[in-house]
Amino acid sequence: MPIIQTPGTEEVHPDILLVNRARQGDVQAFEQLVKQYDRQVFRIAQHITQNREDAEDVVQDAFLKAYEKLEQFQGNSKFYTWLVRIAVNESLMRLRKRRTGRMVSIDEDVETEEGSMPRDLAEWRPDPEAQYGQSELAEILRKTIQGLPPGFRVVFVLRDVEGLSTEETAETLGLSVPAVKSRLLRARLQLRERLSRYFRKKDEDGVK
Amino acid sequence: MTCTEFLAELGEFLDANVSVGLRADLEEHLERCEHCVITLRTTRKTIEIYRNHEIYELPVSIRERLQAAILAKCKKGC
Ligand SMILES: [Zn+2]
Numbered sequence: 636m637p638i639i640q641t642p643g644t645e646e647v648h649p650d651i652l653l654v655n656r657a658r659q660g661d662v663q664a665f666e667q668l669v670k671q672y673d674r675q676v677f678r679i680a681q682h683i684t685q686n687r688e689d690a691e692d693v694v695q696d697a698f699l700k701a702y703e704k705l706e707q708f709q710g711n712s713k714f715y716t717w718l719v720r721i722a723v724n725e726s727l728m729r730l731r732k733r734r735t736g737r738m739v740s741i742d743e744d745v746e747t748e749e750g751s752m753p754r755d756l757a758e759w760r761p762d763p764e765a766q767y768g769q770s771e772l773a774e775i776l777r778k779t780i781q782g783l784p785p786g787f788r789v790v791f792v793l794r795d796v797e798g799l800s801t802e803e804t805a806e807t808l809g810l811s812v813p814a815v816k817s818r819l820l821r822a823r824l825q826l827r828e829r830l831s832r833y834f835r836k837k838d839e840d841g842v843k
Numbered sequence: 844m845t846c847t848e849f850l851a852e853l854g855e856f857l858d859a860n861v862s863v864g865l866r867a868d869l870e871e872h873l874e875r876c877e878h879c880v881i882t883l884r885t886t887r888k889t890i891e892i893y894r895n896h897e898i899y900e901l902p903v904s905i906r907e908r909l910q911a912a913i914l915a916k917c918k919k920g921c
Contacts, residue, residue, distance in 0.1 A: 662917050669913055674901050681899040690899070691909060698913045752850070753882045764892055773898045780893070795890050801858075820854035827882070827889040834885075 650714040658705050665705075669698050672715060675797055676722045682792045683726035685781060686733065693729060697722040712806075716799060720807045723789065730785075753824060755831040763834035779829045783822055790815055791822035844872040849879050857887060 650671075656664035673694055680693035700721050701708075708717055764772055780788060793804045794815065805815045849872045855861050856869050873880050901909075 662914060665917055666910070666914055669910055673906060673909065677901045678897070678899045691905060694901075694909050695913055699916055702913075702917050752847075753878070756878050756881050758881055759885050759888060763888065764896070772896060776893065776896060776898045780898075791893075796893050816854055823854070823857075823886050823889060824850075824882075826893070827886045830889055830892070831885065834888075 648713065651710055654705060654708060654710075654714055657702070665702060668714065668718075672718055673698070675715075676718065679719060679722050679789075679792060679797060680726045680729075682780070683723065683785065683789055684729050684733075686729070689726070689729040689733070693722060693725045697725050700725070713803070716803045716807060719793065719797070719799065723793075723807055753828060755828055755835065757831060757835035759831070759834040760836050763830075767833070775830075775833050779826060782829060783825055787818050787822035787825065790818040791826070794819050795823070844868050846872075846876060846879055849873075849876070850882070853883065853886065856883070857890070 650668065653664045653668050657668070676697050677690055677694050680690035680697075681687065684690055684693065697718065701718050704721075708714065760766065767775065780791070783791070789808065790804060790810075793799045793807060794801060799807065801812055801815050801819075804810075804819075805812045808815070810818075849869060852861060852865065852869060856866070861869065873883065
């Protein structure tokens with residue numbers, strides 16, 4: 636397989652090469668993309684749906700939908716970002732199905748001032764996670780992030796956990812860049828506030 | 844600069860997305876405000892902790908089952 640390179644531009648992202656091969660019917664190329672991104676898709680789906688079964692279904696449906704729509708993928712955006720957008724939409728659909736009658740939206744702004752002003756100003760322990768076991772820590776982190784409004788949670792997950800840029804996050808969620816920035820900051824501050832309960836220095840620490 | 848003004852720029856500061864001038868103002872505020880130092884440090888740590896700990900793991904067996912199901916359908920042309 637020759638390396639496709641447009642003259643005068645930087646190298647083509649390896650994902651694009653895989654996409655091109657998959658388009659020509661090479662299922663193994665698509666398999667590589669699945670193996671590369673299935674865990675991320677699962678995490679995002681789990682964060683949005685808060686339901687394990689749904690998240691597993693989203694992994695399947697998102698990749699199948701991507702495969703079907705591969706022709707429509709425009710090479711000017713990243714495959715990963717494109718895939719995430721499909722996964723976010725699938726996750727929201729599942730969430731709506733489960734919560735019939737209740738509006739589920741990530742684009743409506745959340746009317747809360749909670750967390751915009753830090754209240755807990757205690758210093759944290761130097762290595763705050765170290766005092767908890769692996770599974771205990773995971774439980775704390777899950778419980779804490781689940782308490783965020785969905786519209787904040789998804790912005791934090793895409794931007795800070797999965798590493799999308801602010802612009803990519805905005806594009807994926809159909810939000811403006813300023814809206815992403817404002818939600819991201821509020822999400823970060825709210826998480827910080829809630830984690831402070833677990834990670835703050837205890838009085839006895841100071842004596843040492 | 845007040846704490847409220849500092850907080851308004853905290854996101855951009857954490858993402859190293861501020862101009863040289865603004866950066867100097869923010870750093871100057873940090874030099875005399877212990878509260879904002881703590882907020883900055885613990886917020887940065889919050890992001891780091893979430894980034895470094897996988898809280899939703901996909902067990903290998905389920906992962907393999909999903910991969911197999913996806914590829915079987917792809918081979919059939921979906
Ligand atoms: Zn301050």
